[in-house]
Amino acid sequence: MVNVVVTIYYILFALSFIYGMYFAITGLFGFKNYHKSMFARHKPKYKFAIVVPTRNEENVIASLIKSLQKQRYPEKLYDIYVIPNNCTDHTEEKAKEAGAKIIQCKVPVKVKADALSYAFDYLKKKDESIDAFVVFDADNLVHPDFLLRMNDALCEGVEVGQCFRDAKNMEDNWITGSYTLFYFIQNFFFNRARMNFSGSAAINGTGFMIKKEVLKDGFHTVTLTEDSEFTGQCALKGIQVAFVEEAITYDEHPQSFWTSWKQRKRWTSGCLACLKVYGKDLLKRFLKKGNIAAFDMVMMYSAPLVVVLGFVLAVVLFLFNVFQVELFDFFSYLYASGIVFFFLFYIANVALNIFVVKYNHKSIRHILSGILLFTLFIATWIPINIICIFKKTETWEPIKHDRDDIDLDKLVN
Secondary structure: OHHHHHHHHHHHHHHHHHHHHHHHHHHHHHHOOOOOOOOOOOOOOOOEEEEEEEOOOOOOHHHHHHHHOOOOOOHHHEEEEEEEOOOOOOHHHHHHHHOOEEOOOOOOOOOHHHHHHHHHHHHHHHOOOOOEEEEOOOOOEEOOOHHHHHHHHHHOOOOEEEEEEEEOOOOOOHHHHHHHHHHHHHHHHHHHHHHHOOOOOOOOOOOEEEEHHHHOOOOOOOOOOHHHHHHHHHHHHOOOEEEEEEEEEEEOOOOOHHHHHHHHHHHHHHHHHHHHHHHHHHHHHHHHHOOHHHHHHHHHHOHHHHHHHHHHHHHHHHHHHHOOOOOOOHHHHHHHOOHHHHHHHHHHHHHHHHHHHHHOOOOOHHHHHHHHHHHHHHHOHHHHHHHHHHOOOOOOOOOOOOOOOOOHHHHHO
16 A cells, blocks of 8 residues: 555656656756846837726826836827726826827626726727837836837747836735746746747736737637736737847835735636636647647646646655655655755855845845745745645635835836
8 A cells, every 4th residue: 555655646746746847947047148138129110009808096196107118109190098997096097198098898797807907909990000019007107219119020030028027016025025036036937948849938918918919819718817828818819928138117016015915816726727618729720730838838728737736746755754665766855854854945046136136236135024924925836736626716816006106217227
C-alpha cells in the first residue's frame, strides 16, 4: 500500500515539477535583447478610441482624463470615452467636466465586459474613422507616450497589444508593493519572454489595445475575467497579443488585504471558468497547429489547480517525513531539512523581487515591504484557490479607488 501511495506521489510531483519548469525555462527568454525596444518608431497614423468603463469612480476619473489629455499624440487622432454604469455618485459629471465624451450604456451591465461590448459596438457604428480601441480602468494614470508606442505597434502589424502595467501607489503598504511585484514579474518573465520567442503576451485588465477589425464580430465573453478570456480567444484565432513594453499605465492597487482577497478570488474563479470553457479547444489547437499561445493559456488557466496540487503534495511530503517513509529525490531531501529549505526558497524569491525592481529602475526602499512579504502574498493564494475550486465567485464587485493625489510627472520621471 505504501509503495502505491509513493508511486502516485511521484507521478503527481513530476507533473507539478514539469509545470513549474516550463514557466521557469520559458521565462528566461525575458533576458533576450535585454533593454532593447521591440518596435521601431513611426509617425502618428492611427486613430484611437480610448474607452473607460466606470462604476462609482468620481474620486479618480478626472485624474485619468487629465493624464490622457497630456498624450504626445495629435489630438485629432484620439477621443476619450467614459461609460458610466450602475453609478450612484458623480462619476459622469466629473468625467464631463474633465473633458471626456460620455457613452450611455443602454443594456444591463453585470460585469465590465458588458460595458465594453456595448461601447465597442456603439463606436464602430458612430465613427468609422476609428482604427483601434484602447481600454483603461478609471483609477489609471497614463504615460504621455502611451499612444505613440501603441501606434508604433500597429504600424508593425500588431492587432492586439498589452501595455506595461506599472503602479501609482506601490509605496502604500506591503499589499500594493506585492501587487506591483506580481505585475513586474509577469511583465518580464511572461509577456516579454513570449515576445522573444514569437509567443503571445497576456492581457491583464487595463491598458490593452485592440484593432477594430479584430472586433468585427463583437466582443463576447462569459466569465468574470474578460481580459484572460479574451487572451484565450485570441489564441484560438491565431492572433498574437503583443507586449508593448514602452506603453505604460500606472495602476492603483488595492490597499487592504480583504479587498485583495475578493479580487483574487474573482481572478481564480475566472481562470477556472476559462479552463472549463476553452481548455479543450485550446489544447486541440496546440496539438494541431503547434500554437504555443494556446498551450500557454491552458497552462495559465490550470494554475489554480496546480497550486492546490503543490500544497497537497507538500502536506503528503510532511506526513511521509512524520511516518518515516523513505524517498530518494533531491527535493524531498531538501524539504526534510525543514527551515533550511524554506529559508533558501524565501531568499531566492527576495532576490527575484530585487531583480525586477532594479530592472524597472525603481527604488528598493520604496517597495521594501513588498519585497520582503511577497512570498506571504503568494502563499495567501493557496486558500483562495482551494475555496474557488469548491465555491466559485459568481458576481463582479467593483474596487473602491481614491488615490487622486498622485503626480504623474513624478511617476514618469
